Amino acid sequence: MSTVKDGAVxxxxxxxxxxxxxxxxxxxKTAPAPFGRALxxxxxxxxxxxxxxxxxxxxxxxHVFAKAHPDRFFQVGMAxxxxxxxxxxxxxxxxxxxxSTYSVFAARRAYDFICLDIAEPNLNVNIVGGLPGLTTGYGxxxxxxxxxxxxxxxxxxxxxxxCDSVDLEQAVPQLAAHAGPTYLRLLRGNVPTVLDxxxxxxxxxxxxxxxxxxxxxxxxxxxxxxRALQAAEALAAHKVDVAVVHAPTLKPFDEAxxxxxxxxxxxxxxxxxxxxxGGLFETVASALVRRGxxxxxVPIGLPDAFLDAGAxxxxxxxxxxxxxxxxxxxxxxxx
Amino acid sequence: xxxxxxxxxxxxxxxVRDAAYRIRHHVLDMGEVQGQGYVGQAxxxxxxxxxxxxxxxxxxxxxxxxxxxxxxxxxxGHYAIGLYAALAEAGVIPVEELETYGSDDxxxxxxxxxxYTPGMEISGGSLGHGLAVAVGVALGLRLQANPARVFTFVxxxxxxxxxxxxxxxxxxxxxxxxxxxxxxMNALQADGKTETVLGIEPAHDKWASFxxxxxxxxxxxxxxxxxxxxxxxxxxxxxxxxxxxxxxxRIGRGVPLLEQRxxxxxxxxxxxxxxxxxxxxxAGYAGSVNA
Numbered sequence: 119m120s121t122v123k124d125g126a127v128x129x130x131x132x133x134x135x136x137x138x139x140x141x142x143x144x145x146x147k148t149a150p151a152p153f154g155r156a157l158x159x160x161x162x163x164x165x166x167x168x169x170x171x172x173x174x175x176x177x178x179x180x181h182v183f184a185k186a187h188p189d190r191f192f193q194v195g196m197a198x199x200x201x202x203x204x205x206x207x208x209x210x211x212x213x214x215x216x217x218s219t220y221s222v223f224a225a226r227r228a229y230d231f232i233c234l235d236i237a238e239p240n241l242n243v244n245i246v247g248g249l250p251g252l253t254t255g256y257g258x259x260x261x262x263x264x265x266x267x268x269x270x271x272x273x274x275x276x277x278x279x280x281c282d283s284v285d286l287e288q289a290v291p292q293l294a295a296h297a298g299p300t301y302l303r304l305l306r307g308n309v310p311t312v313l314d315x316x317x318x319x320x321x322x323x324x325x326x327x328x329x330x331x332x333x334x335x336x337x338x339x340x341x342x343x344x345r346a347l348q349a350a351e352a353l354a355a356h357k358v359d360v361a362v363v364h365a366p367t368l369k370p371f372d373e374a375x376x377x378x379x380x381x382x383x384x385x386x387x388x389x390x391x392x393x394x395x396g397g398l399f400e401t402v403a404s405a406l407v408r409r410g411x412x413x414x415x416v417p418i419g420l421p422d423a424f425l426d427a428g429a430x431x432x433x434x435x436x437x438x439x440x441x442x443x444x445x446x447x448x449x450x451x452x453x
Numbered sequence: 454x455x456x457x458x459x460x461x462x463x464x465x466x467x468x469v470r471d472a473a474y475r476i477r478h479h480v481l482d483m484g485e486v487q488g489q490g491y492v493g494q495a496x497x498x499x500x501x502x503x504x505x506x507x508x509x510x511x512x513x514x515x516x517x518x519x520x521x522x523x524x525x526x527x528x529x530g531h532y533a534i535g536l537y538a539a540l541a542e543a544g545v546i547p548v549e550e551l552e553t554y555g556s557d558d559x560x561x562x563x564x565x566x567x568x569y570t571p572g573m574e575i576s577g578g579s580l581g582h583g584l585a586v587a588v589g590v591a592l593g594l595r596l597q598a599n600p601a602r603v604f605t606f607v608x609x610x611x612x613x614x615x616x617x618x619x620x621x622x623x624x625x626x627x628x629x630x631x632x633x634x635x636x637x638m639n640a641l642q643a644d645g646k647t648e649t650v651l652g653i654e655p656a657h658d659k660w661a662s663f664x665x666x667x668x669x670x671x672x673x674x675x676x677x678x679x680x681x682x683x684x685x686x687x688x689x690x691x692x693x694x695x696x697x698x699x700x701x702x703r704i705g706r707g708v709p710l711l712e713q714r715x716x717x718x719x720x721x722x723x724x725x726x727x728x729x730x731x732x733x734x735x736a737g738y739a740g741s742v743n744a
Contacts, residue, residue: 173610173644173651181644193644195651196580196613222579257564259530259578427562427569 139430140307141253141341148308149283153246154182156290157216161187166214167294170194172201178218178248179306198228205243206235214242214294221247221262221303225269232299237274240298250279250303251340251391252420252437257427263420267396269301270369276300276322277368279340279391279398284313285366288320296322303340303391312344318364325372327379331361334448335379338389339365339398342418342439346389349444356449368398373405380406380413385451387416391439394419416451418444465508469675472542473503474738477707478731479538483554483561484720485727490555490563493717495535497639497673497702498606502539504678505604505635509686514544517571524590526574526605528583529637533565536573545572581614583607584634588620591629595691602689605634610642612653618663625664630693633685634665637672638701643718656699665697672700708733 142148161167161183169175169183173196184191194200198219205217224232224247236243247265254260269277276296280286286305293300316328328343329350338346343364350360363379365372380386380402390398399417406413420437434440438447454462476499484492505525512522527536534554541548546560553559560569564578575586587605594601611617624632642650653659660667666688670677678700685696705711705720708730714720722730 171644173613173642175644177643193650196610196642197615197651199615227579255563257530257562257566257576257578259564259566259576426558427564427566428557432557 139253139255141430141434142308142310147311149311150308151179151182151306152283152286152309153290153302153304153306154179156287157183158186160291160294161190164214164294166212168192168208168213168215170201170205170208170215170217172196172198172219172223174219174248177306178220178246178304180216180218180246183216198223199231202228202231202243202245203235206231206239206241209236209241209243214244216244216246216294218246218248218304220260221250221265222260224301225262225265229268233272236299237272240274242294242297243299244293245299245301246304247301248304248306252425252433252439253305253341253391253430255428255430255433258424261425263393263425264396265303266368266392266398270396270401274298275369277303278322278366279303279368280305280320280366281339281341281343281364282312283309284311284318285320289322289366292320292322305341310344312347313364320366323367323370323372325363325365325367325375327361327375328364329360329362331359332384333358333452334360334385334387335382336360336362336387336389337365337376337379337398337402338362339368340391342389342391345439345441345444348441349448352441352445353448356445358448358452360448365398368401371401371405373409376402377405377409377411380415381411385416385448386413387418387448387451389444390419392419393422395422416447418447465679466675469500469503469507469679470741472507473499473675474707474734476503476535476538476542477734479541479548479551480534481708481727481730481734483534483537483551484722486552487555487563488724489719489721491531491534492720492722493704493711493714494532494637494639495538496708496711497704497706498532498535498637498700499538499707500673500675500678501635501637501700501702502535503542504675504682506539506543508679509682510604511601512543512545517545521599521601523602523604524574526583526587526590526603527565528575528577528605528607528611529580530564530566530576530578532606532608532637533561533563533570533573536565537561537570540570540572543572546570580608580611581616583611584617584620584624587632587634588623588627588629591624591632592627595629595631601631603632605632607634607636609636609638609640609647609653609656610650612636612656613651621660621663621665624695628692629695630688630690632695633682633689634695634697636697636699638699639704641704641718660697660699664694666694667697667699669699669701672702673706707737709737
C-alpha cells in the first residue's frame with residue numbers, strides 16, 4: 119500500500135510481516151508443505167515412521183503428517199529437551215522418528231540431548247529444523263545462522279541443506295533409510311520448485327553439477343543454490359559463464375565431486391544461507407587444504423554477527439544473499 | 454475502608470483502566486501496521502501491563518537505565534507489541550514511534566530485544582529464558598543492596614520448558630523475595646490449546662510446591678490484579694520467598710470481534726476490520742466507564 123504524504127507518493131514500507139516469511143520470488147513455482155507431504159506419504163508404506171513436535175507442528179509442516187497419521191504423531195509441548203530425549207527413546211524401540219522444531223531450539227537448546235541420546239548411540243532419529251539461516255526477519259532469537267557450525271562438530275550426524283521442494287521430497291525417504299541420525303534444514307510452507315528444470319536427483323551424501331560453466335564455479339547449498347542458479351542466468355547477460363555445483367549434504371561432504379570442480383582456474387565462490395564461520399565455506403576450505411590444493415575461494419554467506427530484524431528481502435540484500443548482491447560481488451571479483 | 458482510602462483505591466482503579474484502554478488502542482494501531490501479529494495476546498495482557506506500569510513499577514521514563522528502577526523482564530519476546538504499547542503509555546518511547554513497529558530499521562522489532570528498545574531489559578523470544586535471567590538480576594541487585602524489584606513476565610507455554618522450573622527452584626533456594634513473576638495463563642499455544650499441547654495444571658500447586666508465594670487471579674480483573682500485586686509487594690523481603698501471580702487472561706480481551714477468533718495465536722486481521730476493532734474497544738470502554 120503506497121501512501122500519499124505532502125502530495126508525494128512514497129514507496130510502500132517493507133515490514134517484517136509474518137515470522138515465517140516466504141523467500142520465494144513473486145510468481146515463482148512452489149509446492150505446499152513438501153516435507154510434511156513426503157513424510158505422510160512415506161508413512162503409508164513404512165510403519166516405523168513417527169512424528170514429534172515441540173509446539174511447532176503447524177510451523178514445520180509436521181501438521182500435515184499429524185493429520186494423516188494422528189496415531190503416530192506425538193505433541194510433547196514446548197520442551198525441546200523432552201522432544202529429542204523422547205525421540206531417542208522411540209528409536210531405541212525400533213521406530214524411525216522425525217522430530218521437528220525450529221533450528222535455533224534444536225541446535226542451541228537441545229544439543230546435549232541430541233548429542234548424547236541420539237548421536238552417540240547412532241540412532242535413526244531425524245532432526246527437522248525450521249527457519250534455518252536467514253529465513254525469518256524476526257531477529258536473532260529465531261535466526262539459526264550458526265546451526266551448521268554447531269552441528270558439524272557432532273560425530274555420526276548427517277547434515278542436509280536442501281534447495282527446494284524437489285530436494286525435500288526426495289530427501290525424506292533417504293533420511294529415513296539412513297541408519298544414523300540426520301539433521302534437515304527445513305524449508306516450509308510454499309517452497310520454491312527449482313531443480314525440476316535441471317537433470318537432477320537428490321542423493322544423500324552426493325554433490326551434483328547442475329549447471330556447467332567456464333568462467334566461474336559456484337558451490338552452494340540450501341536455498342542459495344536457487345539464488346546461485348538465478349545469479350548464473352543474470353551473469354550470462356554479462357558474458358560471464360557460471361557453473362553451479364549443488365552440495366545439499368554438508369556432512370559427510372562429497373569432497374570428490376566438489377574438489378574436482380574447484381581444481382580449475384575458474385573463480386571459485388561458495389554460497390550458503392549460514393554464517394561464513396563453520397559452514398559450507400569452511401567445509402570446502404578444509405577439504406582443499408587436506409588435498410594440498412591452493413585455491414582462493416570467495417565466501418558468500420552471512421556475516422559473523424547477530425543479524426538485524428526486518429523484512430526478509432531487505433535482509434537478504436543487506437547481507438549479500440540476494441541475486442543482485444551475488445551478481446555484483448562476482449562482477450567485482452572479475453574486474 | 455475510610456473515605457480517603459476508598460477514594461485512593463478508586464483513583465488507582467480508574468487510572469489503571471484508562472491506561473489499559475490506551476494500551477489496547479496502541480496495540481491495534483501497531484497491529485494494523487503489519488496486518489497481523491500477536492495482537493490477541495497483547496490485548497489479553499493489557500490490564501496486567503497497565504497495573505504493572507501504571508501502579509506498581511518504579512521507573513523514570515526519561516532515564517530507562519536509572520539504577521534503582523524496578524526491572525520488568527519480558528521473557529515472551531513475541532508479546533513485544535504489548536510492551537511497546539505499555540512503554541508508550543509510560544512515556545519511555547514516543548507514541549508516534551509506534552507506527553514504525555516491525556518495519557525495517559525500527560527500534561520496535563516484532564520480537565522484543567534489549568539492544569533495540571529503551572525499557573526492554575532482555576532479549577526474549579527463545580522461550581524459557583526470562584526466569585533464569587531474572588534470578589541473576591535479583592541476586593545481583595540484592596548483593597549490591599539495591600532495593601529494586603524484579604518483575605518477570607512469562608507465559609503458560611513457558612511452563613513447558615524445563616529451564617523455567619530450574620530457575621523456579623533456584624529463586625526459592627536463594628530466597629529471592631525481590632522477585633515477582635506474572636504468568637499469562639491464556640491457555641493457548643502455537644499448536645493449540647495449552648491443555649492439548651502439554652497439560653500444566655494444577656499450575657498453582659506446582660508453584661506452591663516449589664516454595665513460591667503463589668496467587669491465581671482473573672488477569673482481566675483490574676481490582677483483583679491490584680490486590681494480588683499489593684499482597685505480593687507486602688510479602689516481598691530481601692530474604693523472603695519469591696512471588697508468582699498466575700493470571701487467567703482472555704485472548705483478544707476488550708475487542709469482541711477478536712475474542713471470538715478461532716485462529717488466535719498469530720492473528721490475521723483484514724484491512725477493513727481494524728477500525729471495527731477500535732470502535733468495539735472504545736464502545737466497551739465507554740460502557741464500563743459509564744456503568
